[in-house]
Each structure stands twice: as structure tokens, then as C-alpha cells.
Amino acid sequence: MSALLKTENVKAYYGKAEILSGVNVEVDRKEVVTILGPNGAGKTTLIKSILGLVKSTGRVIFDGREISKLKPYERVRLGIGVCPEGRGLFPNMTVEDNLLLAGNDLDLAYEMFPKLKERRNQLVKYMSGGEQQMVAIARAIISKPKILILDEPSMGLAPKVLNEIAEVLSELKDMFSILIVEQNAKFALKFADRGYVLVKGRIVKEFEGDVDVERLYFT
Ligand SMILES: Nc1ncnc2c1ncn2[C@@H]1O[C@H](COP(=O)(O)OP(=O)(O)OP(=O)(O)O)[C@@H](O)[C@H]1O
């Protein structure tokens, strides 16, 4: 069966600067794939290319159709859930109001994140960094997407909190295909099946199964 998500020779530009130089990656159904890479490698730009948020060429195929010419909202509606870099939450709104922005059915989100149900009337700005990350992940699954795309969920979080997030993502693995971009290889490799290393807009390595983080290191 063909991949759920696939990029073919994707190049992306900011003005004249070429940020991605022909990226080919794919995610199969029920697979967790990570894209690792240092600061400025183009990880966020790759996600933006998949979503249609940046000028790019090449093809993006999702769920059996080419989506490269579709508008961002049309792509997302086909079944893409996104947890953006920096979380993209509304700090002065409650947890529940942030979740309701993504849809009315909060059952799955509260089932996966019972702590958020308890804190649903709390303003997001009074939640810890880890809790805020949980809100952002919960919001991304409300539309029951076919794929969940996460942009550096580890950012700014302490190791103990990272373990909690890793546990949650391991549970979500059974329900969704996941694409996760990360600088923190050790974190991503806790639950990823497979991955790629992106450096300066190019895939320089592909790996599968158990890998030695030290040997992957790219900085
Ligand atoms: N809006 C923009 N305009 C111009 N250049 C940009 C823009 N956004 C990103 N860039 C440049 O594109 C390159 C890739 O950036 P990108 O944000 O995709 O990297 P990243 O791998 O996500 O890095 P990080 O791990 O720091 O989030 C960098 O050199 C960055 O400076």
C-alpha cells in the first residue's frame, strides 16, 4: 500500500533563498516517523511546505492524492492535525476554549489527557510548560486526523516532563500516524519507528529501529 504522506523533491524558498533542496520523506499508515536536525535545518519549513504555508515546488501526496496545489485549510481538512512550533495556544483563554477552537467533540482529548479535563477552566497562561504542550497536542487530535504532525514538542521542557510527553505520544501511536520533527534526538527516538536527519535543507541520513543517538549526532 502507498504511503499515507509523501514529499517528492520538495524545495522551499523564503524570497530567493532556497531553504529546502529537494526533500523526499514518507510516512506510512500507523507509522511514527521523526525528522531530526539542528537549528535552522529547515524542519519547520518542511512542515510548512506540507501544509502549504510557504512557497515551494515538488509534490506533496497525502492519503492517495496530490495536495500540493490545495490551500492550507483544504489540506488540513483532509485529515492533518498539527501541533505547531511554540504550541500556538491562546494564553488568556481557558484550556477548554483553546480546545474548542479545534472542534466541539472533546471526548477523545479528555480521554487521552484526563488532567486537562480537571483543569479545563484554567487559563492556559497559568499552566506549566508541559501542561501547555499537552493542551497543544490534545487540540491537534480533536478533529481525529489521519496524521498528527508535531513540531518540536520537546522545546523548553525539563527531562521529567519530557518523559510524560513521550508516554502520551507512545499511547497516541496506536491511534494515529505521526510525523515529529525534533532537535532532541533522544526524546524522539523513544517512540519513533524510523527517521531521517535533515541538515541544511537536505536529507543526509535515513535510519530505522534502534539507533545510537551519539552516532546520529549532527551538530
Ligand atoms: N520567514 C522567514 N523568512 C526568511 N528566512 C526564514 C524564515 N523562516 C525561516 N527562515 C530561515 O530558513 C532556515 C530554516 O528555518 P526553519 O525554521 O525551517 O528551521 P528549523 O529546522 O525548524 O530550526 P529550529 O530547530 O530552530 O526550529 C533558517 O536559516 C531560517 O533562518
Ligand SMILES: [Mg+2]
Ligand atoms: Mg523549527
